[in-house]
Amino acid sequence: MTLDDENQPDASSREKKLYRLVAVSFGLLCVLQAALNIFLRHALTLQLNSLTGERDELKRELNVWVHYSKQGWRYFNGNVYYISSIKKTWKASRDDCRQKGTDLMIINSEEEQDFTRQLKNNMWIGLTDSETEGTWKWVDGTPLTTSYWMDGEPNNSDLKEDCVEVKRT
Structure with a gap:
């Protein structure tokens, strides 16, 4: 070894x-x-x-x-809308919405406005100048900054229009 x-x-x-x-x-x-x-x-x-x-x-x-x-509400882009078949004033329509726990529609896009035109011939939306004449605000208090209506709309025809209605075109 x-x-x-x-x-x-x-x-x-x-x-x-x-x-x-x-x-x-x-x-x-x-x-x-x-x-x-x-x-x-x-x-x-x-x-x-x-x-x-x-x-x-x-x-x-x-x-x-x-x-x-089933109750007549319509869905569009993440929101639901109720379209009443009963003709009412803007205030009565808003009161009806509030009783249902909601409010009149606030339109945030041109597509949403086009959608509303498909729903009914004439329909109130949540836009008014009743607080200050000529100053249009949505029902949630935000001012109208963008609209998708014809030129001059919304207007205050004969100082009698304090609310806005969408009409089918």
Whole structure:
């Protein structure tokens, strides 16, 4: 036996160390896999709960829309509109809306105004200058900044028009 042979571990000892290293590595991989499985299961459970909540909310909203549509409400672009078949004054129409927990329509886009023209021949909307003559405001108090009517509208014909009506074109 040489001096080098005495400093070298025998083959059996090297194999044992290699087996231990493989076993420890395999054990660590198993622990890592278990941790990853637990994390992914938790993440998927959270996502499933979120999706289930969203589904339930959509079902509730659908039931609300179905309920309103059966009562004559119309849906457009995320809003519902009730169009009464009874002819009333602007004030009486607004009072009726308020009793239903809403108010007269505020038009925010040209598409929304085009939609209103399809609903009924003449229809009151939530625009008035009754507070200050010539200063048009929506029923929520915001001033009229953009309109989609013909030039000169809304106007105050003969100082008798304090409210706005959409007419079918």
